[in-house]
Amino acid sequence: MKNMPWHTKLVLALTAFLPLYFIIAALGAKTGLWGWQFGLGAMTFTGGPYVVGIAGILALISLIIGLVNWSGRKAEKADGVKRPRSKMVVGSAILGLIVVAGFVLFAQSASSTAGANPIYDIATDTGSPPTFSAHVMKQRKAEEANPVNDYQVPFGELDKFAGSAPEFAIQNHAQFITENYSDLRPLPLGGASRADAVAAVAAAMGSMSFDDIRQDAEGGRVEGVAVTFWYGFKDDVVARIGDNEIDFRSVSRVGTSDLGANAARIAELREKVAAQIGQR
The missing domain is CATH 3.30.310 (TATA-Binding Protein)
Structure with a gap:
């Protein structure tokens, strides 16, 4: 973890934060910490796409950096300073993209379900x-x-x-x-x-x-x-x-x-x- 570049650490942090963000939005509304308009409207529908988008963009940038540096060579460079393996950088970025894709697919599915069930x-x-x-x-x-x-x-x-x-x-x-x-x-x-x-x-x-x-x-x-x-x-x-x-x-x-x-x-x-x- 110490030798991970900042962008990889941030990708992993956001990957863990994404589900927590939506859980907080939902359970906060359910427990009365805030109204459903804030939990569903402001946090989920308005803020959610930004959070997912930021996580996706950062994961994509991190993936590009990892692929550029990909060589499959040893983890230590000639200067003797320990560097993160490109495999770890790429793997973390792919994990982040998978999580982001999961939320995007879920949102699309919910939108499709709402369209098919427009009444209450x-x-x-x-x-x-x-x-x-x-x-x-x-x-x-x-x-x-x-x-x-x-x-x-x-x-x-x-x-x-x-x-x-x-x-x-x-x-x-x-x-x-x-x-x-x-x-x-x-x-x-x-x-x-x-x-x-x-x-x-x-x-x-x-x-x-x-x-x-x-x-x-x-x-x-x-x-x-x-x-x-x-x-x-x-x-x-x-x-x-x-x-x-x-x-x-x-x-x-x-x-x-x-x-x-x-x-x-x-x-x-x-x-x-x-x-x-x-x-x-």
């Missing part, structure tokens, strides 16, 4: 989606959360989706969910009673580590709050237990794209409930 509100019944209780709506209002929209209103008429591409703006939630999440469907009750179904949903939410699980056996409604591991984003989830089936809805409190999280959550919750009441 998913339900298994698009004609009459389950509604939230006054308690949940009060919480959402207090946090200035995303609006819970009418599924029949075109996206272009909703403030949250203002400026969307024309082909998207003319659609509404019902159409988009039907076309893009066709695998999501209500869960038949079968022989299970409503009371059993309410208990099964609550238990399933508990197994998924939901917070603030609320049961309304008489009204046939179970609600809970899913909190994401990274950034601590909150999504409100409700299950409506009817006479013959259970419908689910999951709505993010912040953000426009949910990166597919709400649909995936509904699918997992449905599967867990189905296993408990013996349905598919």
